[in-house]
Amino acid sequence: MIGIGMLVPLLYIDSQSLFAQSAKEEVGISPWGPEDEIGTLNLMSENSRLSVLTKISSGKVYDLSTDYFVGMPSFHALGDPGYLFWLTHTPHGTIVDNPNGLGEEMNKKVSYTGDAISLYTHMGTHIDALNHFGLNGKIWNGYTPEKHLGDKGWKKTGAETIPPIIARGVLIDVAAYKGVKTLTDNYRITEADLKGALQKQKVTLQKGDVVLIRTGQMVHYANANDFLHQYAGISLNAVKWLIEQQGIMLLGADNLSFEAFPAERSDNWVPVHTYLLAEKGVMFIEQIYLETLAQDKIYTFAFIGASMKLRGASGAPMRPIAIPIN
């Protein structure tokens, strides 16, 4: 295993050449080798993690996840299932059904509750795996459906390959920078917005950062229709600056699907998704809850997040936390 100091130059030399290709939008071939499945998360190392952990200055923990509840925002527009929750055992039902065969006296004494859920993997606070969007029939690092996609998902870059993520986190509160509760309909956050907000916050980015961008849209989360309505997002230009100039490792935002619609390119309906996932090997977190961080003006922190290890999946729920650092 080589250190982060060596990888970054390799990556960004390579990124330049990848970028030159990206006018024609092709999947990136990983600088971390033909077996790579996690892209820029390779920037993490024991040293990088220890570095941020030793800067922790508080025991206050910010919970960056939404709840999961029936009726929560979903991708039903593309036919994807909503969140389901159901009870499989209740104290009363156990008495009537006697599923354990132990009879009424036992089941009146031991009050049993069990439940099950169902969800599209891109609901609530979650991370997109690199296979979620590819280009021209391939995904990041050239993996193909022909060889690697079965009925139970991808054999490569599935969500189970995403490691626990510990890194310096930075909140860029664009809504606060603009002085609004939530950005205007379909607003597309620019490189200039990011720079302006960072300057206002007196924060500079570092290579390997986890950058979380606040649009303010999370105030609508309890009402799915409002949350889904004409939300603001991040522009292609802004993410290119973050990736190619700043060398960040992971992204996140508090809206439904990171980028804004309608898409910036006429020949690609999700150009930010394919740029990040397929061309650059950069994952991102959607529907992340940044409200309390923003209220407390906590702009840099230890980001700690470990997503569900859903074998083969294109995304997975994650409940990240933020802990203030010096």
Added chain:
Amino acid sequence: MIGIGMLVPLLYIDSQSLFAQSAKEEVGISPWGPEDEIGTLNLMSENSRLSVLTKISSGKVYDLSTDYFVGMPSFHALGDPGYLFWLTHTPHGTIVDNPNGLGEEMNKKVSYTGDAISLYTHMGTHIDALNHFGLNGKIWNGYTPEKHLGDKGWKKTGAETIPPIIARGVLIDVAAYKGVKTLTDNYRITEADLKGALQKQKVTLQKGDVVLIRTGQMVHYANANDFLHQYAGISLNAVKWLIEQQGIMLLGADNLSFEAFPAERSDNWVPVHTYLLAEKGVMFIEQIYLETLAQDKIYTFAFIGASMKLRGASGAPMRPIAIPIN
């Protein structure tokens, strides 16, 4: 908010009286007040978290979660659903179905994968919420189905109330102590086993610890039938020692459901569950992956775990991590 120093005495005075009652197995009334929903997790404080975080001595991260995969171990014996995973979008299917209405050229260029899952909430590495088992028609702190259980789960003590957990973690490797790969069929771990293993490991418990007990059963996880077969578990006596004498905050084990079967009491089919959840307000983690910690003989660590905020649920997936401490 009062400090942990004050809470512990209150709790354990109270625990003594609760224990006196527990011969007749009744739900506990929380020493943290009539609104309490998280039991002993109240032992956490900013100070307790900061204390363990500042002891972190390594950037090595141990991942304590299983994968989720079709065919993984389940509670089908009680009629609960298995883990389902299915693709909702594939690169090829998107071309044939055209779900976004953008046509073949676009859908050949942008290669889309999406998927959905369904699971009983007690599958894979997960935490049991306090409502999972009650006694005599009530759950922890006296909440009742009549007032608090709707069709979408419990209004009190649902999994969404479980905070991110950061505490000193201790591995008790009983299998290693016994010199076996995995404990014998239906073996019930005793207080003496725990003491012996701790002594061998040269570790002492502290109030507020997260205690993870290794039976070795996880070696069978890839084969559900083997994993479910006659697994060893923890005795009532052992957990009483951990709770009442050691004041630990949270428990965990690497087997299906923490306790061993057949049950120790003839009048209660899950006496360890009801003792912990309903009488004492202590949650626990099941099917936790302890193999690499055990191999590296890491017995004390920062435990960091944040479970899915499933509103109303009796349990939730969690992907905890362990980081070695001084």
Added chain:
Amino acid sequence: MIGIGMLVPLLYIDSQSLFAQSAKEEVGISPWGPEDEIGTLNLMSENSRLSVLTKISSGKVYDLSTDYFVGMPSFHALGDPGYLFWLTHTPHGTIVDNPNGLGEEMNKKVSYTGDAISLYTHMGTHIDALNHFGLNGKIWNGYTPEKHLGDKGWKKTGAETIPPIIARGVLIDVAAYKGVKTLTDNYRITEADLKGALQKQKVTLQKGDVVLIRTGQMVHYANANDFLHQYAGISLNAVKWLIEQQGIMLLGADNLSFEAFPAERSDNWVPVHTYLLAEKGVMFIEQIYLETLAQDKIYTFAFIGASMKLRGASGAPMRPIAIPIN
């Protein structure tokens, strides 16, 4: 078993007294005895079925069911799940996954497709079981949740108790009678409408009939939003005439949920449902496809329908057919 000739008078004497009670809306006690679970479907007998079957005059079969498809109309307004369909095996996926362990050559030769579905039981063409709506904590015939409702549904009146239904069917085409494609928003069909349409159609009802009422709403089925929007339905007055004066056995309509909204009574949000299911023991079919029958002006027919035997369920999909009779 007694003949239909004797039952009808018993029923309708009894119905009168039930009706006297119905001002206060209480569940009906079945004239077919304390074990009855199917209400007026008891009107069927071997004789009644043979009578209609021997009148069949054509081999033309009218299919009265909708398709089931992702995006189809649902009861999501009340939090109920939509229709899900997913592939569990595909020819290509089988080759990649090798689920049978037989290897690539075998799986390239044998091209395997499998799939699964999930649905709220009141989707597509379906019948409501008598337990779907009760009154004051009871359902038809006085069954109670305390004794009869477990976690896997009702022990009484579940959909598995609904027999195959063969009876004289009558289409009442109210939309055609009104000379419209589909009835106006929220229109409530009256007794006079039914009488007028029957007179126009030159059809008289008979005791034991299956009466299917056409609002025209089915023309919107392909677009769920339109289908769900302000649909017309049947009034309380009209169903009372059908049940109490005409002695019909089963009802059906082509709209989402038979009755119109807002409800006619301020103290009951589904008074037609509770009148039919809970007070009178009359089931009904929703979302039934009547378009081709209407086009061909087939007003009387053998109705043959057998719903899925979903144990304990409050409703079940049914694909009824109609065959013209003399």
Added chain:
Amino acid sequence: MIGIGMLVPLLYIDSQSLFAQSAKEEVGISPWGPEDEIGTLNLMSENSRLSVLTKISSGKVYDLSTDYFVGMPSFHALGDPGYLFWLTHTPHGTIVDNPNGLGEEMNKKVSYTGDAISLYTHMGTHIDALNHFGLNGKIWNGYTPEKHLGDKGWKKTGAETIPPIIARGVLIDVAAYKGVKTLTDNYRITEADLKGALQKQKVTLQKGDVVLIRTGQMVHYANANDFLHQYAGISLNAVKWLIEQQGIMLLGADNLSFEAFPAERSDNWVPVHTYLLAEKGVMFIEQIYLETLAQDKIYTFAFIGASMKLRGASGAPMRPIAIPIN
């Protein structure tokens, strides 16, 4: 539309040539044209249906479907989901949750029950669609996944294309012929068995018949493990006789998956499935309930069955009925 009299010769001339090819097991090209999706169900016509309907001599109806219940037999051996049933509304839960926003008084008065299901489409009494098994990357009539299989199933031969089926039905009670309750483990029913049983029953087959074969396995349906254990099935030789010599239209049996295992051919793990579905365009019904027909020795009847119109699906639940004929 041409009449049945013309189709049968066409078919069976064609069948001979198809059969000649079948040594190498290739999908059949339909004699009903390049758009055909239903194979031998094309044998039905208005005349054929009227012919059997006019022979009905009784109002007694035999219900040929199993119940659907949690724990019922499933194809979990191949990773397919079991049957799920869950309550989405209960009288008590509605009071606690108030999903309609109408408050406690209303929800105490109107007692609401709703539920949802999930199932693999090949559970309970169901029919296999022609796409369920293909050969060498194609299905019946040459349709291919490349052109016709999207993420929501097959665009061709999906279960929604299966018409209501009305035809002469014949029970062949092989268990009774052999004088056993249920056939011996893995027994493979031969052409001679079918001939012997028909002779004993004094029944001859006719072109276009629906032939239902009883192994006796249904006596184990309540216990899934027993039902799934080493069941008997139909041999390739026997089905070839039925299709090629007798010209039957549709098949059925009371076991899990019609054919017996291990498979008769070493190069095809489901040779009877591919012979019927892919080579000959003949569908079949699995897990059909024949016990009461057998008890009453009803060997010929009107078969009436209409399966759920699951768009794109490889199979669908069906609740067929049988009515005795002259």
